[in-house]
Amino acid sequence: MSSQEQALISLLSQLALSFDGAVFGLGVAYVAFRSIRKFTVTSAALQKISHAPSISVSDLRSLLTETDSDADGYSDDGKIVIVRGTVDANSAVYGSWTNLWPGVLVSRESGDKGVVLQRTQTCIYNEWKGLFGWTSDVRAILTRSWRQQESTSLRKVPFVLIDVGRQSNTEYVVVSMDGSTHPLPLTTIYHKLEPINSPPYTFLQALFGHEYPIGLLDEEKILPLGKDINAVGLCSLRNGIAEIKSCNDLPYFLSDLSKDQMIVDLSFKAKLLFWSGIVLGTMSVGIIGYAIVRNWNKWKQWKQHREIQQQRQTIIEADSDDDVGDVPDGQLCVICLMRRRRSVFIPCGHLVCCQGCAMSVESEVAPKCPVCRQEIRDSVRIFES
Incomplete structure (x- = not known):
């Protein structure tokens, strides 16, 4: 399974898990709709009994x-x-x-x-x-x-x-x-x-x-x-x-119940249904809106991660002939142990990773140098003259 397929499967699984907020919001919206519908029926009955x-x-x-x-x-x-x-x-x-x-x-x-x-x-x-x-x-x-x-x-x-x-x-x-x-x-x-x-x-x-x-x-x-x-x-x-x-x-x-008691009972039910419909409707809009914004942000993060993966794959394929081969042990990447060290971390300056592994470290939430554990801001590829 390729890295793109794995990323797609991961995205689909995350979207399936994120739909719980949207489903919950739709459920609350349905309850709000039922409350408003019962409110209209109760209000009509209240008017008929009052007259x-x-x-x-x-x-x-x-x-x-x-x-x-x-x-x-x-x-x-x-x-x-x-x-x-x-x-x-x-x-x-x-x-x-x-x-x-x-x-x-x-x-x-x-x-x-x-x-x-x-x-x-x-x-x-x-x-x-x-x-x-x-x-x-x-x-x-x-x-x-x-x-x-x-x-x-x-x-x-x-x-x-x-x-x-x-x-x-x-x-x-x-x-x-x-x-x-x-x-x-x-x-x-x-x-x-x-x-x-x-x-x-x-x-x-x-x-x-x-x-x-x-x-x-x-x-x-x-x-x-x-x-x-x-x-x-x-x-x-x-x-x-x-x-x-x-x-x-x-x-x-x-x-x-007498007529007055019926009117009081229906008035209370109508007010309760009206405000419950308003509150639940507002909650459903907020929940669905939050689910939409969260899924949109996740989609953007997935898109950025996919672009980084594509760039990494392109760089790895371009440098595969030169980096993979008879590389001395002192020049192997400390992470993958397969390719030549090509990237220097900033600001610590350690040259310990290949270009692909350096990009993987940078994509972490809190990137740190694998040698000195200092936080890094960027990496620079080193070219031999």
Whole structure:
């Protein structure tokens, strides 16, 4: 392999190592872009919630029958409103006498009744890594995402919202859960951790750092009847019945927060996302700019080093016939021991190196004479008359 090929391979390896700053800068820029994008979404949701009217269930019908279709928050799917109401079953408004609790979910553990029932089973694994714990860390990186540690089942039934604190159910709004992925204000009604009997070979699993289950956590959460909540979404009249459904542009659907609390929460998130986007964007520009300048300087250094190597190779080839041959031992270069001494170091004046080795010494960061170890500034080639 020639010296030019070695220099090219060295340059490519250095550039590959130097790209870590550029890659890191691009990663920070991507996070900044995501923050600004989330800021625009959060700001739009904040504006919609700020203009949305906050009314009770009884006042909802009069709002929906208004003919002003150009009002803020109005679309073909309905008007964005915030409705405060109490969760109740459909039987409370339709007056079904066939069943005492039709359309209501009942917890099999506590017996509580609700309209949304979520049951979660979480398998808890040991945290001791054993004598060979590093194997469990490597295995966890490769298999943790594939193994199912938690199973969740969610059941929903149709329900309505009625006026808070009123016994009359003449006014209500139907809550449509179709297509909603928003978090629900569920209440935990059952929480129990049961231990799992260990198999006979558990000791070996623990010794070699293999994870094994030690407990099973059972949880049940419901949206209970009689809970006062706020529903934020698109409300419209369907066959004379008020219905509200979730809006994908809003981060809330059913929530315990009031309108003012939602505005404060979204304002804080918007400010945090805005400034994080500005700070991360500035950092990414600085990191990428520093990586570009550093790589440019390295390229220039490599170019200068390549020119010096080419000059050295030219000089060596020109003087090879004269310098290589029957050279007395007292006139051999003290570095390569192959060619005649041709260069004098300045300022010490020692004539101990050939032209090629003298140029190699000069290209060092702190060049020193190989004999007296004095710092040198230059070298002069000596010609015999």
